[in-house]
Amino acid sequence: MTAKVDYTSTALPDDLGAAFESALRRLRAEKPPVEEHIIGGARRSDGIVFERFDPCHPGVRVSAAHAAPVALVTTAIEQARIAYRAWRRATVEERCNSLLKAADRINSDVAELSAILSAETGKTRLEAIGEVQEAADIIKHYTRLMTENDGYNHTMKQSPTEDTYDVLVPYGVFGVLAPFNFPFALATGMMVGALVAGNTVVCKPSDKTPRSTAAVAAILADALPAGVVNLVHGGADIGRAIVGSDIDGIAFTGSAEIGWQIVAATTPKGLPRPVLAEMGGQNPAVVGASADLDAAASGIVRSAFGLSGQKCSACRRVVVVREVADKLISKIVEKAEALTIGDPIDEATFMGPVIDDSIGARIDEALKLAAADGQVLTGERLDREGNWFSPIVVSNLPVGHTLTRDELFAPFLTITEVDTFQDALDEANDVPYGLSAGVFSGDQAEVDQFVDQIEAGVIYINRAAGATTGAWPGVQSFCGWKRSGSAGKGGLGHWYIQGFMREQSRTIAKPAS
Ligand SMILES: NC(=O)c1ccc[n+]([C@@H]2O[C@H](COP(=O)([O-])OP(=O)(O)OC[C@H]3O[C@@H](n4cnc5c(N)ncnc54)[C@H](O)[C@@H]3O)[C@@H](O)[C@H]2O)c1
Numbered sequence: 001m002t003a004k005v006d007y008t009s010t011a012l013p014d015d016l017g018a019a020f021e022s023a024l025r026r027l028r029a030e031k032p033p034v035e036e037h038i039i040g041g042a043r044r045s046d047g048i049v050f051e052r053f054d055p056c057h058p059g060v061r062v063s064a065a066h067a068a069p070v071a072l073v074t075t076a077i078e079q080a081r082i083a084y085r086a087w088r089r090a091t092v093e094e095r096c097n098s099l100l101k102a103a104d105r106i107n108s109d110v111a112e113l114s115a116i117l118s119a120e121t122g123k124t125r126l127e128a129i130g131e132v133q134e135a136a137d138i139i140k141h142y143t144r145l146m147t148e149n150d151g152y153n154h155t156m157k158q159s160p161t162e163d164t165y166d167v168l169v170p171y172g173v174f175g176v177l178a179p180f181n182f183p184f185a186l187a188t189g190m191m192v193g194a195l196v197a198g199n200t201v202v203c204k205p206s207d208k209t210p211r212s213t214a215a216v217a218a219i220l221a222d223a224l225p226a227g228v229v230n231l232v233h234g235g236a237d238i239g240r241a242i243v244g245s246d247i248d249g250i251a252f253t254g255s256a257e258i259g260w261q262i263v264a265a266t267t268p269k270g271l272p273r274p275v276l277a278e279m280g281g282q283n284p285a286v287v288g289a290s291a292d293l294d295a296a297a298s299g300i301v302r303s304a305f306g307l308s309g310q311k312c313s314a315c316r317r318v319v320v321v322r323e324v325a326d327k328l329i330s331k332i333v334e335k336a337e338a339l340t341i342g343d344p345i346d347e348a349t350f351m352g353p354v355i356d357d358s359i360g361a362r363i364d365e366a367l368k369l370a371a372a373d374g375q376v377l378t379g380e381r382l383d384r385e386g387n388w389f390s391p392i393v394v395s396n397l398p399v400g401h402t403l404t405r406d407e408l409f410a411p412f413l414t415i416t417e418v419d420t421f422q423d424a425l426d427e428a429n430d431v432p433y434g435l436s437a438g439v440f441s442g443d444q445a446e447v448d449q450f451v452d453q454i455e456a457g458v459i460y461i462n463r464a465a466g467a468t469t470g471a472w473p474g475v476q477s478f479c480g481w482k483r484s485g486s487a488g489k490g491g492l493g494h495w496y497i498q499g500f501m502r503e504q505s506r507t508i509a510k511p512a513s
């Protein structure tokens with residue numbers, strides 16, 4: 001049994017740290033396997049090979065996979081449909097027992113799995129181990145919900161002549177499109193949400209992180225009957241082929257730009273289908289005059305720069321009342337400058353590089369824009385091979401500036417000063433996104449005002465461990481409002497798995513006596 005690490009942890013047990021380091025060293029030294037597709041229980045190697053390099057050491061190849069020909073999507077969906085016939089009839093207990101075996105496998109292999117994640121993404125050991133353990137907890141949480149709710153089979157009001165049952169039943173085959181930043185836990189969450197409900201899946205990893213998502217897909221595929229979990233590697237073309245097929249539902253986690261295109265797409269027959277899309281955010285921390293500024297600065301810096309700002313929940317904007325702005329800014333800058341930037345192999349590292357050149361180039365442009373239109377208080381590109389930045393903090397941008405409105409997905413924090421707490425809430429809400437938000441205030445009336453008015457699905461009050469980040473399965477739910485989510489219910493929470501099922505009312509007339 002491995003000690004539990006979550007996204008608020010600040011230290012690891014020594015043995016786990018040592019096991020992670022040795023696994024990461026070994027992975028970097030070895031030639032990585034070429035990841036295969038999993039179709040109907042068989043491994044297949046159709047398509048040319050693409051490679052991925054360690055963001056910390058751009059010369060080191062850490063993964064490779066076959067990019068599927070588009071036709072393989074049709075085969076994968078066919079196999080998933082065949083497997084669906086039996087999987088939907090498996091009892092809730094059978095489904096949950098098989099899934100829980102996968103959770104045990106994940107828990108018994110934390111060091112190796114987190115090293116794979118770290119090598120592909122540049123995640124620190126705490127973030128990588130936390131993500132692997134989150135995946136195991138997701139499985140436990142969703143299976144518990146399914147069991148406690150008796151498979152969502154509800155007896156309705158009975159009458160002398162009829163019995164009626166209101167049941168939730170699976171849709172069929174779900175396409176699962178995973179992002180690069182939490183390629184293990186979020187692929188797990190979407191797949192297990194679909195599977196526990198009785199659907200089968202065709203999963204496509206991000207082509208930035210094929211190995212991490214393949215690792216969990218293989219564990220699930222091996223624990224479940226052949227064809228229940230299918231995996232097809234590739235880029236946007238494979239994602240588009242899944243969306244353009246007659247698949248019965250889609251679970252997507254990624255950017256709002258792509259997610260809303262997928263929500264708008266219908267099947268080739270013109271039919272709608274469920275699209276559970278969880279997307280980006282432009283998450284604010286609101287700071288009032290009576291706030292504990294040390295706690296606020298800690299929570300903000302942790303959430304803004306953890307995983308180099310590449311979390312959907314990252315704190316991207318501070319909105320602070322002018323009265324305490326100078327004091328807060330100097331604390332944020334001091335804490336940001338004290339963060340250790342480096343390789344996850346070093347225990348002290350808080351923040352690594354960003355994943356690739358595309359995000360690196362975006363940050364270079366944003367830094368130029370910030371210097372032209374506002375003031376860069378701290379942060380710059382570092383002179384190292386790859387895409388390394390020190391934490392960037394920017395102030396004095398005009399109200400409504402694009403850098404305060406659009407998700408950059410980077411270690412980049414803006415600070416906006418306002419006159420009153422109400423102004424702070426108005427500014428916090430003045431974005432098209434509504435994922436996470438935090439408040440720091442010693443005044444209960446302000447906290448109540450924040451809770452009443454803030455437009456976000458995940459909110460935190462006076463949380464020094466993370467102003468906007470760190471949701472955990474069964475502890476927080478994770479629902480995006482506005483452009484951040486399409487389903488009105490989020491992963492990790494109480495109402496998520498119902499999204500993978502549709503309702504049927506079954507009335508059975510009693511024989512006349
Ligand atoms: N709300 C959440 O729970 C959550 C969690 C993690 C990440 N995110 C968001 O994800 C984004 C970062 O991830 P990303 O860069 O991998 O996202 P992305 O949108 O670029 O890609 C997500 C997935 O969609 C695929 N894809 C790309 N174009 C497609 C298309 N046209 N049709 C179908 N599939 C397509 C990708 O290959 C990948 O598998 C950020 O915006 C972040 O905020 C949201």
Ligand SMILES: N[C@@H](CCC=O)C(=O)O
Nearest residue numbers: 182311312313469470471
């Ligand atoms: N669950 C993570 C965010 C995942 C998105 O990228 C958190 O709450 O910080």
